[in-house]
Amino acid sequence: MTLQVEDLSIGFGDRTVVDGVSFEVADGQRVGIIGESGSGKSLTALAVLGLLPEDARLSGSIRFNDRELIGLADWRMANVRGRQIGIVFQEPRTALNPIRTIGRQLVEPLLIHRLIERRQAKATAIELAAAVRLPDPERIVRLYPHQVSGGQRQRVGIAIALACGPGLLIADEPTTALDVTIQAEIIALFDRLIRERGSSLVFITHDLAVLSQVSSDVIVMASGRIVERGTVRGLLDAPQHPVTAGLVQASVATSWEGRP
Amino acid sequence: MTVLMRATGLSRDYRLPRERLFAPRPLRRALRSVDLEVVENETLAIIGESGSGKSTLARLLLALDRPTAGTVEFRGRPVVAGSSRSLHWLRRETGIVFQDPYASLDPRMSVGRIVAEPLQALRIDGDHRARVAEVLGQVGLDAAAGDRYPHEFSGGQRQRIALARAIVHRPALLIGDEPLSALDVTVRAQILELLRTLRAELELTIVLVSHDIGLVHHAADRIVVMKDGEIVEHGPGDAVLDSPQHPYTKALLASVPTLGRKRL
Numbered sequence: 001m002t003l004q005v006e007d008l009s010i011g012f013g014d015r016t017v018v019d020g021v022s023f024e025v026a027d028g029q030r031v032g033i034i035g036e037s038g039s040g041k042s043l044t045a046l047a048v049l050g051l052l053p054e055d056a057r058l059s060g061s062i063r064f065n066d067r068e069l070i071g072l073a074d075w076r077m078a079n080v081r082g083r084q085i086g087i088v089f090q091e092p093r094t095a096l097n098p099i100r101t102i103g104r105q106l107v108e109p110l111l112i113h114r115l116i117e118r119r120q121a122k123a124t125a126i127e128l129a130a131a132v133r134l135p136d137p138e139r140i141v142r143l144y145p146h147q148v149s150g151g152q153r154q155r156v157g158i159a160i161a162l163a164c165g166p167g168l169l170i171a172d173e174p175t176t177a178l179d180v181t182i183q184a185e186i187i188a189l190f191d192r193l194i195r196e197r198g199s200s201l202v203f204i205t206h207d208l209a210v211l212s213q214v215s216s217d218v219i220v221m222a223s224g225r226i227v228e229r230g231t232v233r234g235l236l237d238a239p240q241h242p243v244t245a246g247l248v249q250a251s252v253a254t255s256w257e258g259r260p
Numbered sequence: 261m262t263v264l265m266r267a268t269g270l271s272r273d274y275r276l277p278r279e280r281l282f283a284p285r286p287l288r289r290a291l292r293s294v295d296l297e298v299v300e301n302e303t304l305a306i307i308g309e310s311g312s313g314k315s316t317l318a319r320l321l322l323a324l325d326r327p328t329a330g331t332v333e334f335r336g337r338p339v340v341a342g343s344s345r346s347l348h349w350l351r352r353e354t355g356i357v358f359q360d361p362y363a364s365l366d367p368r369m370s371v372g373r374i375v376a377e378p379l380q381a382l383r384i385d386g387d388h389r390a391r392v393a394e395v396l397g398q399v400g401l402d403a404a405a406g407d408r409y410p411h412e413f414s415g416g417q418r419q420r421i422a423l424a425r426a427i428v429h430r431p432a433l434l435i436g437d438e439p440l441s442a443l444d445v446t447v448r449a450q451i452l453e454l455l456r457t458l459r460a461e462l463e464l465t466i467v468l469v470s471h472d473i474g475l476v477h478h479a480a481d482r483i484v485v486m487k488d489g490e491i492v493e494h495g496p497g498d499a500v501l502d503s504p505q506h507p508y509t510k511a512l513l514a515s516v517p518t519l520g521r522k523r524l
Contacts, residue, residue, distance in 0.1 A: 036444040037415070150310070179309040179471060184515035206445055209517040236519060250449035251519060254440070255474040258518040259502055 002027050002168050002200045003048065008060035010043050010052065018043050019224040025168065030201040032211040034247065035221035041204050045170050049087055050077040065167065082109045086161035090173040092153035096145040102156050103141025109163045132159040132189060151182035155189065162193055169194065172204045187213050208232065208251040220244045264433060264465050265298040265321060270330035272316050290316040292489040293330065298433070303459060303466040305480035305497070307473065313489035318435055318469045322354055323347055352382050355426030359438035361418030365410040371421055372406030378429045391428060399424045399454060416447035423454065427462065435467045440475050452478055473516045477501055485509045
């Protein structure tokens with residue numbers, strides 16, 4: 001079992017924003033977390049990465065490869081984050097450092113975790129860029145984030161997240177900021193890389209149609225709780241909880257069913 | 261079939277920032293000789309991806325920007341970017357809703373003042389308070405909302421406020437630039453429904469600028485597909501979505517994630 005979250009609660013001041021959340025992600029499994037803004041889905045992900053703000057109250061248990069992450073010393077957590085658990089954020093423009101070249105950012109996790117020597121950095125960066133199918137890898141590693149397109153920036157984000165070969169990848173709305181043709185390319189890239197590396201995936205989104213391309217297992221969150229779990233197919237055909245039914249109904253009302 | 265708005269040979273070039281010190285500033289051709297007709301009481305969708313020129317086109321239709329070449333007419337009268345006085349007549353006939361309701365509402369103005377602003381700016385006679393209360397009702401907010409401030413409302417409610425402001429002066433044409441893109445899925449469904457209701461009740465002509473095929477499919481009578489500043493395909497909504505002709509439209513539609521349900 002890769003990830004076991006048990007009775008996780010997160011609070012700020014006297015407000016509880018995530019309330020008694022439990023779920024598991026097995027080796028190689030893909031799980032989607034779906035919910036609206038404020039449902040607690042992103043905070044749950046940040047908790048797993050140990051990235052919650054200092055003033056957050058945290059209780060429950062997060063076990064990763066049978067090791068408890070809650071209460072882990074910062075320097076130990078830093079060893080897990082990036083190396084064993086990777087993350088891809090929504091907005092690659094703000095997730096990347098504007099004053100460092102793409103090549104340098106690609107190898108940064110490998111250098112921090114001392115998985116490569118500095119003299120290997122350039123060659124490794126070019127390899128990573130090629131692995132996520134960035135065009136002209138030798139040139140692109142010398143560019144800065146603003147010099148490439150949004151889709152290419154997200155490819156850089158994915159390459160960084162997967163650089164150390166993490167056992168678990170968390171993606172928080174990774175395609176929301178992208179055009180639909182680019183979104184389709186990025187989802188295909190995710191699919192291929194995760195299959196090749198056998199990583200587990202937690203995919204956070206508010207879009208059922210996007211989720212159905214990535215994963216079949218899904219958890220529905222609302223107001224900080226898990227209200228339903230099942231498969232995308234099952235939710236679409238027979239949602240149990242009113243929140244899920246509302247999500248499904250709204251998705252159907254605003255999506256396109258494809259060409260006949 | 262009356263043509264409400266007609267664009268002929270519309271082009272817009274932008275000078276980009278210099279890339280090297282002594283190099284000339286590169287030219288970006290955002291719009292290349294576009295012809296477009298908007299028919300009264302239709303909902304026309306302009307679809308395309310980032311950089312296709314769709315927002316530039318919408319800006320030129322409303323004279324928010326000056327074309328490099330070409331003309332725009334509204335009910336046969338030329339639309340020329342210029343002083344607010346010379347565009348007064350056009351502003352009375354048109355309203356616009358932007359993508360982000362967090363950015364488009366002044367946080368220091370009460371909702372009542374925000375919605376009444378077009379009435380004052382366009383010097384429209386009548387009881388502004390009563391009109392604001394009426395239009396807030398039309399977008400599904402209660403009249404008491406007028407005394408509150410934008411931060412007290414959710415994203416979906418703010419988009420309702422933006423809609424109220426866009427229609428308060430009873431325009432003939434409503435332009436929406438990605439009006440649902442910043443909203444959660446259940447809120448999107450509500451605002452989409454509201455748009456359809458308003459269109460029927462107020463006999464609005466609507467131009468929707470969007471990359472969201474789902475929205476376009478549920479709202480548009482006619483679709484214009486743009487790529488690299490040109491219209492590559494146009495036609496009735498169902499025809500374009502069901503049997504696209506241009507390779508770009510086909511590729512665009514093939515990328516849209518669907519729920520995988522069978523069509524009824």
